[in-house]
Amino acid sequence: MKVRVKLFSIAKDLAGVDETVVEIPSGSSAETVLDQLIARNPRFVDWKPSLRLAVNQEYVRNGHLLSENDEVAVIPPVSGG
């Protein structure tokens, strides 16, 4: 299945794009998206522990199961304020 992935801050810089689509097996967890990004750019590995994931604008655990067309966002440490 396909999910849309939004990238911000350092994750955007590492990916080189602010949005992409990844193809993952049906029933995959949100973490699978991170692994796909690592496959594309190994430097993502170092950042993995500090990246949070949101699905359809809601924070989720890495184990959260995705559905077709979900919007997954990769959220580096936030720094608003």
Add this chain to the structure above:
Amino acid sequence: MKVRVKLFSIAKDLAGVDETVVEIPSGSSAETVLDQLIARNPRFVDWKPSLRLAVNQEYVRNGHLLSENDEVAVIPPVSGG
């Protein structure tokens, strides 16, 4: 000796004036001023426990000794803010 007395808020209403001069023995304490005011208007008695005194714009204890021409202020509970 003579001291100037400034009155505010409820103390001003009780005294009917915002400033007065009281004649007290040399070496009197600040409290003597309150007693003079009570002599002029017995309703001051009820307020005495909640009135603070300042001499020359500085809070003092009731026992503080006054000097000629001191400015004594009678300070009811403050309510700024």
Add this chain to the structure above:
Amino acid sequence: MVKITDSAINIEKLLVQVTKPESGAVNVFIGTTRNHSHGRKVTGLEYEAYMPMALKTLQELEQDAKARWGLHDVAIVHRVGKVHVGEASVFIAVSSAHRDEAYQASRFLIDQLKQVVPIWKREFFEDGTVEWSLQAHEQKTEIEA
């Protein structure tokens, strides 16, 4: 900067003055005139101050807070005379590098101001009565309007 004034408080201008290039945080407290007090409708307030002593105690509080929290700047302005419902009667702004100091200092200043600065509030009620607010002792006294 401390000030006691019978005019409306120019908040925008004070904020510009207080915010320094090295500041990261500004905390502001504004005390406004409420339309009710102890369940009764208030139509307005009037403040009186023992001017020289009020200014002196405000300056002392300003210096205390600056020293204690390393603030970049402080502004405290209090109204005297009539203040309409909804208007600011007191304005406090402090600037600092980080927010923790700004919150603590701001709270310290309003708490202390309400305890030691010789300023008094009279409330004008809808029914025509006028009362000195004597909150420190939870007492009230009524005089003819």
Add this chain to the structure above:
Amino acid sequence: MVKITDSAINIEKLLVQVTKPESGAVNVFIGTTRNHSHGRKVTGLEYEAYMPMALKTLQELEQDAKARWGLHDVAIVHRVGKVHVGEASVFIAVSSAHRDEAYQASRFLIDQLKQVVPIWKREFFEDGTVEWSLQAHEQKTEIEA
């Protein structure tokens, strides 16, 4: 009211909106762009937001604070895009009957905002470098300006 904007924050207007006739206390927090960060000179900041989620989390924080402290009103405004040194990047105002709730709610909102709202800051340094501020982990990464 929550808002994310690329324009300067109109503080005066927001204060008027937040102050209700029944309010006695307004607390305001303003985060401003500092001219230095970790000892280096900063010339400007840029914020980016994950817009729909940032607005949603801000609205949730607003509702939480209103319910918890019985606030009369809340305004939270955050800038995106370039912000000059000395300008406000975030503005929070809360109104309530008494000051205790106003201080607590204001502090809660800025603390939470800094932890959960998906907004990111990039600092532009005098030497031409640009860095994402990753304060949550006290890490820094450098990219070419």
